[in-house]
Amino acid sequence: MRSTVLYIVTVLIWGSTWLAIEFQLGVVAPEVSLVYRFSIAALLMWGYCLIKKLPMKFCRKNHLFFMVLACCNFGFNYLILYWAQNYLTSAMTSIAFSTLLVMNIINTRIFFGKPIAPRIFIGAILGLAGIVALFWQDVKSLDFASEAIIGLSLSLAGTFVASLGNMTSVRNTKNNIGIMQGNAWGMLYGSLFLLIFTLFNGSEFNVDTRLPYIVSLLYLSLFGTVIAFACYFVLLKDIGPEKASYSVVLFPVVAVTLSMIFEGFVWQTSTVIGFVLVLTGNVIVLTPIDKIKAFFDVEKVVEQN
Template identity: 40%
Template sequence: MNVLLYALVVVIWGTTWIAIFLQQGPVPAPVSIFWRFAVASVTMLVVLIAMRRLRRLSVHDHLFCLLQGCCVFCFNFWCFYTAAAYINTGLESVIFSMAVLFNAINSFLFFRQQPPGRFYLAALLGLTGIVTLFWDDLLASGFNTSLLFGIGLSALGTYGFSLGNMLSLRHQRRGLETLTTNSWAMLYGTLVMGAIALFRGDDFTPQWTLSYMGALLYLALLGSVVAFGAYFTLVGRIGASNAAYSTLLFPLVALTISTFYEGYVWHLNAVFGLALILVGNLVMFAKPETWFRTRRLRGNAA
């Protein structure tokens, strides 16, 4: 079951980045995000009600769902959609893969789970990889503020996603059903995003083109309903840090697609930087104590 959930998250989230790219244009980012999660949240709530699986929540739990919605289905996506105007969406996905490090930090801050010693090596590799990945672009642009802004927004959005992971973990530790909390959080994130769009005076009319509407439906139904449901189910089954392992794989899918659709060019520094980031994430999941114990047992058996 875990393998299937991983596969869904990797394949779907690896392809949603190009769908975000297809939504770039005259429609403001808050409006695109609003329609994406409006379709997704209504779909989830209708399905749960029809299946009689929508559970009651206390007012206190609803407030935490509101907070989760702001972190995972609102402000973080505003960061990602805005950053797509400044950097390649495939590169956004690479930065998003750093969620595993943010999860380790937030697990310590909120649950007092001490990060393993390998965290520091993983963080060093990841940060070095980010700098290496963007080094040519930074030099070519003369450390242009637009590029730095795009990188910073992607990192901020990733941190928001990690905070949402912590809230999902909080729900599940209280025995709340993932689909219920996820649905309410998505609805609340939609309402907050809609309020922001209204405050900004944005026009809520979507772009009636095949590419925009196709991307909207893909992001709403597969990217939001299916992928987020699979991901937060993984968080409950194996923990936030292990679930974030999926972020190690989908940047490879996203960058491959970006190569064909956005014209991403693989310079040597990009390959080396991506390798450092992926190795850094992999280090977070390495369990040397298990490896040494296995080797010792084999040696004793011999």
């Protein structure tokens, strides 16, 4: 029951954050918006940990992994994805991000030695075919300087960095580090690293005082960062990165629906094919062979009766 609730909360929040990010782009530089976002999130997380009197002292080695977590899940992964959404709609970025599922499985094999089932390769091929279909108009012309290809490349790069952050969270959990404490330190380091990057980059620390920017910033800080990451990392702890990635399959459904309503996202034949291929590939990756066989066995029994 707990996992079900966590899934629903994670899917609804993260599925909607792609649209919220759109309201962050334009007046304020992405890196500056992220400094604001993770600073607010860090304050909220540290306030929670201090109120709950959770232990916050850790050894130097763990702090190094907090820094890795900061860069991969609370910093530069989002910066890359913000850049990507300068070129793509929130729907397209979300669909590209769903490849996190396959990346998590591959990285789990690399870092934790878990075998990769044969169906993973089938799902990965379908997912790759789906990405090609989604961006077919740009792929067929081989114009790698086009906005769509640039956006896709940034989306996949940001997704890969996020997957490394997921592996870091699994490592921290295996070393008995509380999720809330790990997130608090990660968000603190993330905001500091982004601040350093912003200062070196020479970006202006301005604020967009319009309501859409302020509301989306608060939503992304509280719900998209504090609450969603807490839910997702609990899923990583309880059921592992492969099963927790079930939620990734549903992100695009929420994001595409919102994009249709608010961004005028228009379906094309290649878009539909790509969307179906990506989701089908993810479902195959996540569904063990014995469950597929059991499903068809049940279907046979129903037909016989």
